[in-house]
Amino acid sequence: MERDWQKVLNFNETLLIRIIHLPHWGQHKIHLNVYNQVKNYPYMAVSFIDIKRFEPGFLDKWESKVKEMSANAQFIGGSEVSTLESRLAEYAKVQYAISCANGTDALQLALRAMGVGRGDKVLLPDSTFWATFECVVNVGADPVTIDPTETDLQMDIEDFKKAIDKYKPKAAILVHLYGWGSADVLEFRKICKEKNVLLLEDGAQCFGVQFQNESIYKGAHISTTSFYPAKVLGAAGDGGAVFTNDEALANQVRQLANHGRTSHYGHGSVGWNSRMDSLQAAFLNLSLDHIDARLDSRRSIAAKYQKELPNLGIQVVSPPKGYLENGYCNANIFDIEFRPKLEAHLKEKGIGFGIIYPGAMSDQPGAEGWEKFGDRNVARKICATILNLPLYAYMTDNEFDEVYSVLKDFLKK
Numbered sequence: 249m250e251r252d253w254q255k256v257l258n259f260n261e262t263l264l265i266r267i268i269h270l271p272h273w274g275q276h277k278i279h280l281n282v283y284n285q286v287k288n289y290p291y292m293a294v295s296f297i298d299i300k301r302f303e304p305g306f307l308d309k310w311e312s313k314v315k316e317m318s319a320n321a322q323f324i325g326g327s328e329v330s331t332l333e334s335r336l337a338e339y340a341k342v343q344y345a346i347s348c349a350n351g352t353d354a355l356q357l358a359l360r361a362m363g364v365g366r367g368d369k370v371l372l373p374d375s376t377f378w379a380t381f382e383c384v385v386n387v388g389a390d391p392v393t394i395d396p397t398e399t400d401l402q403m404d405i406e407d408f409k410k411a412i413d414k415y416k417p418k419a420a421i422l423v424h425l426y427g428w429g430s431a432d433v434l435e436f437r438k439i440c441k442e443k444n445v446l447l448l449e450d451g452a453q454c455f456g457v458q459f460q461n462e463s464i465y466k467g468a469h470i471s472t473t474s475f476y477p478a479k480v481l482g483a484a485g486d487g488g489a490v491f492t493n494d495e496a497l498a499n500q501v502r503q504l505a506n507h508g509r510t511s512h513y514g515h516g517s518v519g520w521n522s523r524m525d526s527l528q529a530a531f532l533n534l535s536l537d538h539i540d541a542r543l544d545s546r547r548s549i550a551a552k553y554q555k556e557l558p559n560l561g562i563q564v565v566s567p568p569k570g571y572l573e574n575g576y577c578n579a580n581i582f583d584i585e586f587r588p589k590l591e592a593h594l595k596e597k598g599i600g601f602g603i604i605y606p607g608a609m610s611d612q613p614g615a616e617g618w619e620k621f622g623d624r625n626v627a628r629k630i631c632a633t634i635l636n637l638p639l640y641a642y643m644t645d646n647e648f649d650e651v652y653s654v655l656k657d658f659l660k661k
């Protein structure tokens with residue numbers, strides 16, 4: 249039966265129900281009549297992420313920025329890029345922040361600047377995004393993957409130490425996954441120093457993460473991040489950055505990202521074009537104005553999952569001691585046979601979910617021919633049992649409650 253409000257507004261129910269749960273909707277009293285008709289409707293779709301939930305006025309500022317920059321043809325370099333770099337350095341608590349085209353390039357730039365190349369072995373976790381593996385191969389080096397632990401889901405320090413002795417790698421990549429980092433981050437840094445292994449930290453997912461009350465990027469020799477739109481600090485397209493306190497590395501990264509330029513037509517090395525567009529920098533500058541509020545919102549939803557889901561018997565993975573996470577994602581471990589049933593139920597009820605890392609790196613067809621350390625297959629197991637529930641900045645309490653009640657109804661059966 250068509251309801252009155254459908255005739256008037258020409259909305260379908262799912263869309264309307266999502267609208268009435270948006271923050272501030274209740275302030276529009278004019279819609280109260282509609283709200284009263286649909287508030288008890290038993291179904292509300294919650295997406296896995298929602299990157300359109302900007303602060304009031306944000307998009308207006310962005311539109312004026314685009315107009316102004318287009319009128320001045322300010323597309324490459326300029327004040328937006330330099331402002332962004334100094335704000336990033338300040339936020340990450342590092343001396344140098346160099347912007348680039350994306351997080352994958354950031355990793356490659358860092359490896360090249362570190363002098364990693366043909367024939368070098370590089371250790372990295374078997375559970376990460378493919379870019380971490382790809383960048384090693386793309387600089388001509390040989391990746392060796394290491395299993396994660398089942399507790400913090402990050403690279404296993406004991407296997408890492410054994411792999412150093414076995415492979416004598418030139419470098420290693422520690423990835424700070426899921427919005428926190430390894431319980432053994434200090435040990436990774438220490439052992440690499442002692443054994444002369446150059447350590448790169450892939451921080452694509454850890455913008456805003458603090459370890460022992462400091463930005464996680466601060467203690468890294470060199471680290472990277474990604475501004476892919478779904479990241480905690482997301483651009484209006486692609487973007488990335490390299491962070492370091494080492495001036496020589498910073499200069500090298502900057503040169504490589506701009507055709508190895510030493511002057512306009514002077515090329516001191518063979519690099520490529522990995523400049524960040526000025527428009528992306530402008531969008532990131534506007535976003536940085538709100539980063540603390542976005543982080544607070546993400547963290548509070550992450551904390552709710554950690555507090556409430558164990559009441560349903562769900563194993564939620566929490567960051568190790570010493571970390572303040574950034575709320576990048578929620579991560580839960582389910583029984584291997586139960587997970588597909590839960591996935592089907594969530595789909596049926598319109599609750600988004602993700603399996604951010606569905607497979608181990610060493611199981612990818614593209615990894616054939618490269619080495620993997622050990623045969624415990626922890627990464628494979630984690631990939632088969634993990635499931636991520638909706639989490640994004642400004643997710644509402646109603647949306648959280650909907651996810652919770654769908655889980656509760658299913659688990660009660």
Ligand SMILES: Cc1ncc(COP(=O)(O)O)c(C=O)c1O
Pocket residue numbers: 350351352353376377379380423450452453474475476486487488
């Ligand atoms: C751990 C990790 N490293 C690297 C990247 C690559 O970043 P980008 O997509 O900006 O190239 C990602 C992106 O998802 C990532 O999650």
